[in-house]
Amino acid sequence: MSEVVTYNREGNIGVITVDYPPVNALSHSVRSGLVAALEQGQLDSEAKVLLLVCEGRTFIAGADIREFGKPMQEPGLPAVVRHFEDSEKPVIAAIHGTALGGGLETALGCHYRVALSSAKVGLPEVKLGLLPGAGGTQRLPRLTGAQKALEMITSGEFVGAKDALALGIVDAVDEGGDARAAGLVFAQKIADEGKPVRRVRDVTDKIEAEKGSDVFSQFRAGLEKKARGLFSPFKCVDAVEAAFNLPFDEGMKRERELFMECMESPQRAGLVHAFFAEREVSKVKGLSKDTPVRDVKSVGVIGAGTMGGGIAMNFANAGIPATIVEVKQEALDKGLGIIRKNYENSAKKGRITQQQVEERMALINGSLTYDAFRDVDLVIEAVFENMAIKKEIFAKLDGVCKPGAILASNTSTLDIDEIASATKRPEDVVGMHFFSPANVMKLLENVRGTHTSDEVKATVMAVAKKIRKVGVMVGNCHGFVGNRMLHKRGAEAMSLVNEGATPQQVDKVLTDLGYPMGQFAMSDLAGIDVGYRIREERRNAGEDVAPSWMDKLAEQNRLGQKTMAGVYKYEEGSRKPIPDPEVDQLIADFREEQGITPREITDQEILERCMYVMINEGAKILEEGIADRALDIDIVWIYGYGFPAYRGGPMFWADQIGLDTILNAVEKYHDDIGGEQWKPSALLKKLVAEGKTFGKL
Numbered sequence: 001m002s003e004v005v006t007y008n009r010e011g012n013i014g015v016i017t018v019d020y021p022p023v024n025a026l027s028h029s030v031r032s033g034l035v036a037a038l039e040q041g042q043l044d045s046e047a048k049v050l051l052l053v054c055e056g057r058t059f060i061a062g063a064d065i066r067e068f069g070k071p072m073q074e075p076g077l078p079a080v081v082r083h084f085e086d087s088e089k090p091v092i093a094a095i096h097g098t099a100l101g102g103g104l105e106t107a108l109g110c111h112y113r114v115a116l117s118s119a120k121v122g123l124p125e126v127k128l129g130l131l132p133g134a135g136g137t138q139r140l141p142r143l144t145g146a147q148k149a150l151e152m153i154t155s156g157e158f159v160g161a162k163d164a165l166a167l168g169i170v171d172a173v174d175e176g177g178d179a180r181a182a183g184l185v186f187a188q189k190i191a192d193e194g195k196p197v198r199r200v201r202d203v204t205d206k207i208e209a210e211k212g213s214d215v216f217s218q219f220r221a222g223l224e225k226k227a228r229g230l231f232s233p234f235k236c237v238d239a240v241e242a243a244f245n246l247p248f249d250e251g252m253k254r255e256r257e258l259f260m261e262c263m264e265s266p267q268r269a270g271l272v273h274a275f276f277a278e279r280e281v282s283k284v285k286g287l288s289k290d291t292p293v294r295d296v297k298s299v300g301v302i303g304a305g306t307m308g309g310g311i312a313m314n315f316a317n318a319g320i321p322a323t324i325v326e327v328k329q330e331a332l333d334k335g336l337g338i339i340r341k342n343y344e345n346s347a348k349k350g351r352i353t354q355q356q357v358e359e360r361m362a363l364i365n366g367s368l369t370y371d372a373f374r375d376v377d378l379v380i381e382a383v384f385e386n387m388a389i390k391k392e393i394f395a396k397l398d399g400v401c402k403p404g405a406i407l408a409s410n411t412s413t414l415d416i417d418e419i420a421s422a423t424k425r426p427e428d429v430v431g432m433h434f435f436s437p438a439n440v441m442k443l444l445e446n447v448r449g450t451h452t453s454d455e456v457k458a459t460v461m462a463v464a465k466k467i468r469k470v471g472v473m474v475g476n477c478h479g480f481v482g483n484r485m486l487h488k489r490g491a492e493a494m495s496l497v498n499e500g501a502t503p504q505q506v507d508k509v510l511t512d513l514g515y516p517m518g519q520f521a522m523s524d525l526a527g528i529d530v531g532y533r534i535r536e537e538r539r540n541a542g543e544d545v546a547p548s549w550m551d552k553l554a555e556q557n558r559l560g561q562k563t564m565a566g567v568y569k570y571e572e573g574s575r576k577p578i579p580d581p582e583v584d585q586l587i588a589d590f591r592e593e594q595g596i597t598p599r600e601i602t603d604q605e606i607l608e609r610c611m612y613v614m615i616n617e618g619a620k621i622l623e624e625g626i627a628d629r630a631l632d633i634d635i636v637w638i639y640g641y642g643f644p645a646y647r648g649g650p651m652f653w654a655d656q657i658g659l660d661t662i663l664n665a666v667e668k669y670h671d672d673i674g675g676e677q678w679k680p681s682a683l684l685k686k687l688v689a690e691g692k693t694f695g696k697l
């Protein structure tokens with residue numbers, strides 16, 4: 001008898017129960033347990049109808065992702081689903097929580113489906129670089145038709161129970177809160193009415209109606225843009241199309257072939273790594289489930305600029321009141337106005353209702369005095385990067401805020417310990433680095449200072465979750481994890497252009513790798529003055545920072561998108577970067593001035609210099625304990641800078657390239673170019689010597 005799948009009978013209903021926490025994933029034990037329990041149900045002459053239910057928080061959430069990449073143990077999932085569909089007794093699936101991937105496929109193998117109204121269903125395999133491989137691509141379109149099946153399977157988005165009912169994916173929705181009870185009632189009805197089995201594979205009306213339709217070619221054309229660089233969405237379309245062109249069994253074979261192609265693709269490996277990494281980052285070294293977490297019921301934000309406004313919106317979206325403090329009424333009004341405009345735009349796009357706009361605005365208050373922070377549980381300072389101002393603010397906060405309030409800085413580079421030194425409570429001071437636009441980007445880089453207490457660390461990680469961000473805990477150093485690596489890439493990209501590359505060439509190499517934008521398009525977005533000011537400050541501090549053609553841009557007031565000219569030029573109302581001959585000339589003049597003879601630079605050199613310099617820095621970050629694991633760095637880059645998740649993050653990508661290859665190149669550039677950035681990381685050298693990877697430190 002399986003421990004994770006059991007069989008019992010209630011009246012004339014045979015109940016198959018899966019109990020495999022946390023999400024009833026279809027591990028080998030569950031698959032074989034399901035087959036055994038189904039067989040028991042067939043042999044049980046008292047059972048007229050069978051019911052499949054799950055214990056715990058959810059129905060089956062899919063195949064067991066931890067088994068991917070290991071040899072498959074029989075029975076495979078398609079065969080399990082087939083057994084259910086072949087059953088002579090009607091089988092009913094009772095769905096609560098989420099029926100996802102193989103979970104929904106199992107339910108589609110059942111003859112009837114009832115869902116709690118709170119339940120959701122979906123085929124999210126595409127998000128793991130896969131396609132539904134247990135009949136989902138063949139059975140779902142038989143119920144929903146081609147268009148909806150294509151949308152669901154290529155996006156991986158979930159559908160709520162009521163919509164699932166309208167689409168024919170489920171047969172009934174139950175308003176109660178108990179799936180077993182709802183399933184038993186539904187099953188009893190089927191038994192009493194003597195309803196026969198009803199196999200989805202035999203439903204053909206939609207297949208016949210849409211055979212030969214041009215929905216597939218149209219859908220593929222639309223995907224070209226949406227799924228740029230991705231492998232599996234296109235395979236999903238091929239598989240769904242097979243449902244319309246081939247008899248069921250042959251369609252299943254085609255689905256299998258395509259599924260295996262996806263399973264073996266490097267994109268699948270990258271996306272599965274990203275899936276687990278996203279969950280691992282919430283487990284912070286030194287903290288446990290028992291670490292106390294403070295209640296955060298209200299927050300304060302200092303600064304009503306783009307960043308402060310975006311931060312406040314996150315809290316309002318989560319139902320937490322936020323008070324923004326500004327110095328001048330005018331700036332406050334402007335900031336609140338922009339927040340309203342952002343919400344109104346979301347309402348126009350149908351993402352939220354007008355009522356939600358008002359509810360959220362009601363949660364955001366403005367004030368001109370720090371007294372407004374007396375009772376808040378957390379204050380986030382979001383003024384511009386200037387240590388003296390930040391210290392002044394933190395000293396004031398220390399005087400105003402109640403004991404136990406968390407004092408956070410949204411600084412993107414500055415020393416958290418120095419900021420904390422302005423207060424008498426450094427244990428309550430922490431960095432909370434949001435990424436612009438703060439209401440959109442999913443990353444929250446939480447920065448621990450030397451004295452930050454465990455309770456405060458645990459609280460800011462919990463806050464990240466509450467406001468639907470992915471929180472990553474990192475150590476305190478200039479630029480932390482993300483910007484420290486970005487600055488190395490930026491400096492290298494700038495040098496490549498000094499030496500002969502064009503900005504477009506550099507950007508294209510990065511977008512070809514899968515970034516949404518290149519280094520220079522990103523500089524234009526952030527503002528050319530930002531980097532210029534940092535370089536100037538370093539020069540004023542006596543550091544040896546080489547002159548650059550980008551300084552010239554700043555001096556000519558080409559500050560990026562905001563002045564419609566930076567590295568690229570921009571047309572009114574458009575964010576599309578257009579190469580500008582004036583900049584080519586500016587670069588040529590700069591080279592001449594510096595006595596540089598430009599040389600041909602290959603794309604491979606650009607890739608190596610922009611990426612390997614980051615990997616080398618990432619290794620130093622690990623060496624110094626600024627990041628606890630390589631996967632923390634991967635998540636920072638995926639959610640903060642748009643590194644393609646299908647490559648698993650920069651450190652995972654480096655493991656795929658081979659650390660020996662990377663070290664060789666780093667050593668070569670150290671010899672050729674020199675500089676601290678190319679000094680090989682001791683950890684990188686150690687890993688290569690020991691034949692290890694970042695993933696297996």
Ligand code: 3H9
Pocket residue numbers: 022023025058061062063064065066077078098100101102103105124125128130131132133134136276279280
């Ligand atoms: C598939 O089905 C292929 C088939 O078509 C074909 C086969 C032939 N496996 O996210 P949470 C773990 S592909 C193993 O924090 P939530 C997760 O790692 C699969 N483990 O909770 C975490 O572990 P830990 C298609 C899994 O409530 C814990 O469960 N299905 C799996 O925020 C809790 O997860 C999917 O892609 C799994 N399938 O969200 C669904 N799923 O505690 C993927 C979760 O040790 N899963 N874990 O860190 C999800 O989307 C969310 O986990 C879910 C719950 C919505 C279910």
